[in-house]
Amino acid sequence: MVQFEARNLIDAFGTVISGLDLTTDFDAETRAALRHLFDERGALVFRGLDIENHTQDRLCRMLYGDDNVRADQPAAKYVSNTEKDGAAPYGRLLFHADQMWFSDPSQVLSLYGKMVEPGAATTSLASGAAAWQRLPADLKARVEKLEALHVTGTVFSRGGDDLLRAHRERDVSNVKPAVITHPRTGKPVLYVSQQTTRQLVGFDPEESEALLQELFSYLYAPEAVYEHVWQDGDLLVIDNIALQHARSNVELNGPKRTLRKVIAPIPKGIMETPTFKRDALAM
Numbered sequence: 569m570v571q572f573e574a575r576n577l578i579d580a581f582g583t584v585i586s587g588l589d590l591t592t593d594f595d596a597e598t599r600a601a602l603r604h605l606f607d608e609r610g611a612l613v614f615r616g617l618d619i620e621n622h623t624q625d626r627l628c629r630m631l632y633g634d635d636n637v638r639a640d641q642p643a644a645k646y647v648s649n650t651e652k653d654g655a656a657p658y659g660r661l662l663f664h665a666d667q668m669w670f671s672d673p674s675q676v677l678s679l680y681g682k683m684v685e686p687g688a689a690t691t692s693l694a695s696g697a698a699a700w701q702r703l704p705a706d707l708k709a710r711v712e713k714l715e716a717l718h719v720t721g722t723v724f725s726r727g728g729d730d731l732l733r734a735h736r737e738r739d740v741s742n743v744k745p746a747v748i749t750h751p752r753t754g755k756p757v758l759y760v761s762q763q764t765t766r767q768l769v770g771f772d773p774e775e776s777e778a779l780l781q782e783l784f785s786y787l788y789a790p791e792a793v794y795e796h797v798w799q800d801g802d803l804l805v806i807d808n809i810a811l812q813h814a815r816s817n818v819e820l821n822g823p824k825r826t827l828r829k830v831i832a833p834i835p836k837g838i839m840e841t842p843t844f845k846r847d848a849l850a851m
Contacts, residue, residue: 569597574605578794580698581811582611590614590623590803599630606631607753610695610810613796614803619680621828628676628805628832632752642834646682648826649818655829657844659732661815662722663694663788664763665808667835669718669742674808674831675751681802685823689816693794696758697810699787700747703758711783714746715769716760720842726762730817734842743769750809757810758787787812798825 572588583605594602606612612631621644629636648654667673679691700708719741722731746768748759760768760783767776786792796804806813808831818825 569595569601576609577611577613578792580792581609581695582613582693582794583609584613584615586615588614590617590619590627594630599635603631603633606805606807610697610807611693611794612803612805614805615799615801617680617801617803619803621830624678624680624803624828624830625832628678628830631805632675632832634832642830645829646826647679647829649820649822650683650824650826654826655841655844656732656734656815656818658818658820660689660727660730660817661732661813662727662761662763663692663812663814664761665696665759665812666831667808668744668759668761668764669720669740670835671742672835674833674835676805676832677808677813678803678805678830680804680828680830681798681800682828683824683826684798684800684802685825688798688823688825689818690798691796691804692814692816693796693806694788694792694812694814695810696760696787696812697750697753697755698792699783700756700758702786702789702792703783707782707786711746711758711768711779712756715743716746717766717769718742718744718761718764719766720764722763723766732844734844736842741766748809753810755810758783760784760787761812762788762814798827 573586574583577584622641646654647656649657666677720739746760748757750757760780767773
């Protein structure tokens, strides 16, 4: 087994890993150790890396159990306010997990700091798995059998004018349990979010929002949130089922911020990539 150092990011979740060369082939023991840390802690943080897209992709696939060697590599995609086709080039993002509105979302999400200037927007993390454990028994009993409606885009009533506004040809929605079972760990995960959960099924809008806000108070409690301040060479790998992420405001003319994004597995039949207007919404 390759030796590396690991320390907790915060008490609730996350591990910072150092002393590990991601460009090498890991033996079975090292892969098992990394998978265990990922499943137990929900996020891995690496710093000071210089890696290419294929290394990032291989790590993400390995963490959910895919050790196959790829003959081809997916094209690099960027979340950026400088790249011509960069995704989410401006605005703030509320807490969410990617593709909550899709039937079979990606299990792993990773972001690599390709070019980040000081003062660039931060990324915050919160854990639905840890939040479920913190809920009082009476609140668990109220929500454990409920379902939630998730939609593409953003529930703008929970944010402000600085929220990212994506444009799609059509919207997609999906109803899922408000408490799901994690596909790898079997643990319960509170699966509602600020950004994409429209409402709880069977409630009128006011009652639904009141209960969601109560859940959000545990899910996004300040002491249970980690805020990542980006530097070049940072790699943040997130369990896209157990954890949620958010972003502070990105300005088109603000500090440069280009993060390379890799997900795994890539969902089949997922809808088209949204477009973003960069003119009137520049901030």
